[in-house]
Amino acid sequence: MNPSVKRSPPRGKGPRVTLRATYRKPWSERLLEGGVHLAAWLCILFVVLILFFLARESGGLVFKDVFQVVGRYWRPISEPPQFGVLPLLAGSLLVTLTATAIAVPLGVGAAIYIGEFAPPQVREILKVSVEFLAAIPSVVIGFLGMIVLAPLVKSLFNLPTGLTALSASLMLAWMAMPTIVSLTEDALRSVPDTLRHGAYALGATRWQTIRRVLLPAAKPGILAATMLGVGRVIGETMAVLMISGNAARIPHSVLEPIRTLTATIAAEMGETVQGSDHYQALFSLGLVLFGITLVVNTIADRLVHRGETS
């Protein structure tokens, strides 16, 4: 073969020293490192513990009694009791989808205005308001829903009660908006200016630039914002408890009262005897919620990371 390769000087003469051995970390650094490690593992531990206790307290009802759990009726105090999860799942789903359908266009629209059109002072005011909106406790929003929105919905659609899926969805949309607005705005802002200039240079108007370049470029971020907004909506309890009407029936339209998974747990947990069937059923609902949240978050996470790699 090639002789010059053989004659190249031998590498690694003498004892090898690993670099780590020559550098001792000061104890303060070790302590900090240990601290952050611990914190990270604690997060995982908490998730596992939550799952464990949910499963234990549910007494494995979800798995044991599948037929009933996916039943169509939630009648915990009739004789015999029925713990069908479907009406609650349907309630949660209906409210979530409706709220998302309202919140996403509004939120993305608001973000586009804030990020691309608003003059600097207006932008600051809007951003502060959005943050403030996010900080309002949901009970307060539920309160407003009860005394302002529900009567409005009732008279507008001529209904027996204003406490409906629609009222709940509107309130939830309002609560999901801040998340969607600020994350979408972040995503739009992180689109490099070179793309904007490129579009303008080709004669695009501001609106064409937004629609044809910025939105596609920010799409992963916007999707993630949406999913996180959805997560907030699914998990929301107090406001829906107050304004959804609390009827555990499978709804046929958004103008009917409904009841969600979260509201059911919050409303009924106080009345149950620990370890009873009802108690276990409520924990099973918790497990179902846990599963849904996990799926939504995983999807959101995927979307965010896909944005990073492309």
Place this chain on the structure above:
Amino acid sequence: MEPIVQARDFSLWYGDFQALIDVNLSVPPQRVTAIIGPSGCGKSTFLRSVNRLNDAIPGVTTSGSLSVGKTKIYEPSTEIVGLRREVGIVFQRPNPFPLSVYDNVAFGLQTGADVPDRDETSQRVVDALEEVGLMEDLGGDLEKKGTSLSLEQQQRLCIARCLPTQPEVLLMDEPCSALDPEDTERVERLIRKLKKTVTVVIVTHNLQQAGRISDICSLFHLGRVVETSKTREIFHNPQEKLTRDFITGRYG
């Protein structure tokens, strides 16, 4: 020859800072004109002025006149979308849109009022990609994302993106500075080919590059034009001391 781009005592201010001072420059059609000069002398500023991209920067003011063809482009009546279809620009770093190759190239056609029909659009897109050699490179796969191409292909895509509106002028701001020598050569070949149909104004930091591809060369210094001449003259028989110093690498 009637110049296609002509600056007459053109000045530009960023707020209080004057970045261009009484610039006089005539760019003849179907030639490659190179703008050279040390960093910060206003090369990019001048180039962006021809496409009116500086308009978006707050506090920019101008005086004097700058015309493309017969249009004085800083008159209030100038229609900017129309101007930008006449004057394409390619930037230092390739900036393809996160869309398919096809949509990238079709973009310019769809911005104005008279959007051509489907067949016409795809014909022009294919022509443009053919021109820059991407049709061959991609084997006709135009659904590929523009951002997934190699850096050099991205830059050629950005050049192709300017072509479907059949512009008079193509501005290039250091188009090869992100590329390695081999890719640079490829883009330079493309530029020489393009000058048959379009007038090229190129800013470059690379004197050899200016020597290789330009017909006319203009040296900027601190916002002023020092000397504009045939490239050969600039390199072998500069009239100004500043030019001589710059060419010989004594400053810059």
